[in-house]
Amino acid sequence: MRSLNLAVALIAVWLLVLGTAAGVPWSAPLFPRETLGLNGQDFRPLVGAGVEDGTALGIGAIATDGYALQTTSLDRLRAAELSVLRYHFEDFPRTLELVLVFRRADAPDDVQTVALPWPGDGNVTFDLRTATEAWRGEIIELGFAEYATSQLVPPSIAFRPFRLVSARLQSAAWSTAPALLRSGWFGYRPWSQAAVNVVAQGAEGTTSMPLTLALGAVLTLAVLVWLRREWRGQLVRLALLLGAVAWVALDLRGLDDLWAKRKLTTAIYSDKSWQERARLQPDEDVAGFAQLSRQQASSVSSGQRVLVASDSVYKMLRLIYFLLPLNTAPLETAIAQAAPSSFPADTLIVICASKVWQYDGATSTLLSGARVVPVTPLFVGGDLGIYRLRRGGP
Amino acid sequence: MSTTYLFAWFVAIAAGMLAAFWLSASTRAGRVATVCGYGIVFGMLLAAAATALTARADTAQAWIHAAPWLAAFAVGFSALAYWLQRHMAAPRPAESDDEAAGYWPRVAAIVALASLIWRGSILASEVLLRPTFPWDAWDAWAVKSKTWYLLGHYAAYVSPGEWLAHPDAELYTGPTWDYPSTLSWMQVWFASAAGDWIEPLANLPWVALWVGLLLGHYGQWRALGLDRTRALIFVYVLGSLPLLTMHVALAGYADLWVATIFGFGVLSWLRWQEQRDGAQLFLALTCAVTLSLLKHEGIVWCLMLLLAIVFATLSSRWRWRSAWIAAAGLIIAAVIGQSHVLFAAIGWVRSGSHVVDIPVIGSLTLAWHKPAAIGIVRSLFVQSNWHLLWWLVGPILLWRWRVLRASDALSVCALLLLACFGLLFFLFVFTDAASWAESYTAVNRLIMHITPAVVSLLALLLREPRLVPGSIRTDPGPDRLSDPA
Numbered sequence: 001m002r003s004l005n006l007a008v009a010l011i012a013v014w015l016l017v018l019g020t021a022a023g024v025p026w027s028a029p030l031f032p033r034e035t036l037g038l039n040g041q042d043f044r045p046l047v048g049a050g051v052e053d054g055t056a057l058g059i060g061a062i063a064t065d066g067y068a069l070q071t072t073s074l075d076r077l078r079a080a081e082l083s084v085l086r087y088h089f090e091d092f093p094r095t096l097e098l099v100l101v102f103r104r105a106d107a108p109d110d111v112q113t114v115a116l117p118w119p120g121d122g123n124v125t126f127d128l129r130t131a132t133e134a135w136r137g138e139i140i141e142l143g144f145a146e147y148a149t150s151q152l153v154p155p156s157i158a159f160r161p162f163r164l165v166s167a168r169l170q171s172a173a174w175s176t177a178p179a180l181l182r183s184g185w186f187g188y189r190p191w192s193q194a195a196v197n198v199v200a201q202g203a204e205g206t207t208s209m210p211l212t213l214a215l216g217a218v219l220t221l222a223v224l225v226w227l228r229r230e231w232r233g234q235l236v237r238l239a240l241l242l243g244a245v246a247w248v249a250l251d252l253r254g255l256d257d258l259w260a261k262r263k264l265t266t267a268i269y270s271d272k273s274w275q276e277r278a279r280l281q282p283d284e285d286v287a288g289f290a291q292l293s294r295q296q297a298s299s300v301s302s303g304q305r306v307l308v309a310s311d312s313v314y315k316m317l318r319l320i321y322f323l324l325p326l327n328t329a330p331l332e333t334a335i336a337q338a339a340p341s342s343f344p345a346d347t348l349i350v351i352c353a354s355k356v357w358q359y360d361g362a363t364s365t366l367l368s369g370a371r372v373v374p375v376t377p378l379f380v381g382g383d384l385g386i387y388r389l390r391r392g393g394p
Numbered sequence: 395m396s397t398t399y400l401f402a403w404f405v406a407i408a409a410g411m412l413a414a415f416w417l418s419a420s421t422r423a424g425r426v427a428t429v430c431g432y433g434i435v436f437g438m439l440l441a442a443a444a445t446a447l448t449a450r451a452d453t454a455q456a457w458i459h460a461a462p463w464l465a466a467f468a469v470g471f472s473a474l475a476y477w478l479q480r481h482m483a484a485p486r487p488a489e490s491d492d493e494a495a496g497y498w499p500r501v502a503a504i505v506a507l508a509s510l511i512w513r514g515s516i517l518a519s520e521v522l523l524r525p526t527f528p529w530d531a532w533d534a535w536a537v538k539s540k541t542w543y544l545l546g547h548y549a550a551y552v553s554p555g556e557w558l559a560h561p562d563a564e565l566y567t568g569p570t571w572d573y574p575s576t577l578s579w580m581q582v583w584f585a586s587a588a589g590d591w592i593e594p595l596a597n598l599p600w601v602a603l604w605v606g607l608l609l610g611h612y613g614q615w616r617a618l619g620l621d622r623t624r625a626l627i628f629v630y631v632l633g634s635l636p637l638l639t640m641h642v643a644l645a646g647y648a649d650l651w652v653a654t655i656f657g658f659g660v661l662s663w664l665r666w667q668e669q670r671d672g673a674q675l676f677l678a679l680t681c682a683v684t685l686s687l688l689k690h691e692g693i694v695w696c697l698m699l700l701l702a703i704v705f706a707t708l709s710s711r712w713r714w715r716s717a718w719i720a721a722a723g724l725i726i727a728a729v730i731g732q733s734h735v736l737f738a739a740i741g742w743v744r745s746g747s748h749v750v751d752i753p754v755i756g757s758l759t760l761a762w763h764k765p766a767a768i769g770i771v772r773s774l775f776v777q778s779n780w781h782l783l784w785w786l787v788g789p790i791l792l793w794r795w796r797v798l799r800a801s802d803a804l805s806v807c808a809l810l811l812l813a814c815f816g817l818l819f820f821l822f823v824f825t826d827a828a829s830w831a832e833s834y835t836a837v838n839r840l841i842m843h844i845t846p847a848v849v850s851l852l853a854l855l856l857r858e859p860r861l862v863p864g865s866i867r868t869d870p871g872p873d874r875l876s877d878p879a
Contacts, residue, residue, distance in 0.1 A: 193528060196839070198779060199637055199779045210780075211775065239789065250782065251634045254639065262519060266519070268523075305561070325540065325542075333569075338555075
């Protein structure tokens with residue numbers, strides 16, 4: 001009887017802890033009250049190319065601007081009642097990231113997006129209500145967009161054909177809790193620039209695995225001590241054991257995450273020479289801009305200075321890094337410190353993806369607000385402009 | 395990987411190990427691990443120093459110029475250390491064995507070790523495959539090394555103003571022009587040995603650093619009285635910390651170096667306190683100085699470590715007096731509303747009624763930032779950065795409070811770590827740096843700097859009671875220097 005009490009108490013503790021972590025409302029039924037099932041063929045490929053493949057939709061190509069989009073119209077679906085999304089893809093490449101796209105009836109011109117866990121080959125369940133405040137009102141359009149994982153995967157090798165098999169929206173229910181926890185804790189998230197600052201394994205927030213396991217361990221210890229008086233003398237040993245089990249569980253999750261991330265790295269870079277790997281930069285466009293800029297620059301030994309500007313700080317700094325060992329600096333920093341007339345005569349100016357800096361052909365100047373830099377264009381094409389500083393006013 | 399690249403690794407690590415060998419001669423327990431751990435880490439840093447001092451004119455062949463000097467230094471230093479060891483015999487501490495460990499803890503330790511080896515192989519392959527990825531790695535730390543290596547010689551990095559003022563000089567600038575150059579020189583060493591600017595090979599030292607961190611801590615914990623099983627379990631604890639793992643997989647930041655050297659410094663200082671081994675005091679001081687050469691924040695940890703070393707040498711009466719003097723100084727500064735304090739290596743720290751001006755950080759406005767406090771709590775207890783480390787700190791301190799109070803070394807170590815944490819808390823919760831905690835950008839990286847030392851404190855609190863400080867064997871023994879590792 002005592003053992004039964006203990007087992008019931010422990011099951012209750014972990015149901016409480018895991019249920020809270022899953023974010024399922026306590027008032028939710030065991031099974032979903034409402035469900036809306038969509039097959040892949042219900043979606044239309046708006047961007048990129050796709051064909052019906054049985055009940056699925058096969059995506060065979062992305063658009064030239066680097067993404068694919070499939071959507072379907074919905075009949076004013078009430079978001080609050082269908083907050084759990086379950087989606088199923090096949091052969092989804094690890095190099096792509098998946099985004100849910102939807103429109104609401106109250107703002108039909110605004111496209112809302114939510115990053116989704118990588119789908120792999122199986123079903124992934126995701127709670128939209130906790131993921132975004134935008135999931136409310138009435139939904140009139142729903143879709144999936146796929147991009148090369150930003151700042152991580154070279155777009156040129158990111159795409160491989162895959163199939164959108166199905167998607168299902170359903171109301172919250174206790175039966176979805178294990179799947180929600182699984183995707184929340186073990187869903188693959190690719191490396192991001194923030195990973196050196198904060199470790200995001202799966203989705204953080206209310207579903208924090210460390211917090212859940214710590215609270216579960218504390219409550220378990222309390223139950224054990226309460227129901228097994230003879231174990232009170234072993235309090236420290238029990239606590240250490242529970243702590244160790246929780247630690248190992250967290251570490252196995254961490255290793256699983258590390259292994260999944262390694263698979264992406266391997267998919268991109270293995271079996272390639274050092275030179276090939278160096279060329280496979282996630283920002284291939286910026287690396288290309290650097291190559292073009294280097295062709296316009298004098299030799300490194302000339303000491304020529306290169307000033308770089310872009311509306312994106314990331315692109316500017318990457319371009320500077322790619323241009324090394326050329327003697328580079330941010331254009332904005334230089335202009336904040338001195339007038340362009342004081343710059344060396346052969347200074348090169350590289351403008352990358354910028355609307356702030358515009359070339360005025362009539363006056364042969366680069367303009368940014370009230371700032372004017374007289375230049376001679378050397379190369380202008382697409383998002384790249386390469387200029388040589390010109391002595392004298394406009 | 396070319397033979398020359400591997401040989402450059404061999405030279406650097408051999409030099410470091412040779413130097414570390416003679417500084418770890420006072421104990422057998424964990425000596426091999428200590429020598430390997432400290433040797434790997436300081437070998438890479440010695441390579442950086444040799445490159446900076448001898449290869450500025452020809453960075454493309456840097457390691458060839460620097461290697462003879464590095465080897466000569468290692469041999470000369472070893473001879474000096476050997477001579478000092480012979481003339482300054484340190485007492486030999488009691489050594490622990492595994493008699494107390496049961497079957498299952500040993501199995502757990504072996505499984506933990508296996509998981510670390512697997513983790514290490516994943517990390518190595520990740521670093522060896524990918525070009526430099528994280529932002530500050532290519533924006534800050536690899537900028538100078540790439541420039542110097544590809545340029546073929548050294549060129550000074552200066553402020554943008556100075557760069558513009560001297561258009562004809564071969565000067566370089568950038569957002570991080572004033573960052574310490576130690577790690578850049580280390581990358582020049584390895585790039586020159588690789589024969590090209592191959593980023594994975596220039597980043598491989600971060601994997602070696604992780605190995606050195608774990609080996610060095612294991613060795614020192616053993617030397618400080620932890621049995622093998624406990625030491626291995628705590629190596630697993632340290633090696634499995636997610637944020638540390640990230641800093642190896644996404645190699646290129648300086649923070650793991652600071653964490654390692656601070657951890658080594660604290661351990662050597664603890665050994666000096668408990669075993670009066672002068673070589674360990676030398677290592678602790680070396681670590682303190684090295685911290686200031688790695689990263690700006692390292693200057694603060696350097697000063698904290700030096701203050702702790704001095705504080706530990708004071709008698710109880712003088713410790714209280716110095717604490718009262720410091721408290722009085724703080725109160726007076728608060729009442730007057732402003733103060734100027736000169737810190738070595740930092741310069742004048744000026745505080746006004748609502749502003750603190752710290753040269754290496756900048757001017758910080760003082761105010762309470764509640765979201766930052768919440769951010770710190772989330773970082774420590776909710777996010778996946780530390781597994782359950784910070785959940786365990788409080789209970790272990792409470793459980794082993796008597797052990798902590800009974801050990802002067804551990805008490806002062808705990809005070810040091812508390813002061814470090816207090817500084818971070820003040821920085822993130824009471825100044826403009828709060829945004830770094832609210833956005834989770836720097837808060838975890840700075841906490842990581844003291845984390846290996848915190849793990850050391852926890853490990854040493856869980857030593858077998860018979861091996862807690864005080865159980866020092868005073869007879870060094872005539873054959874001490876010839877003990878096998």
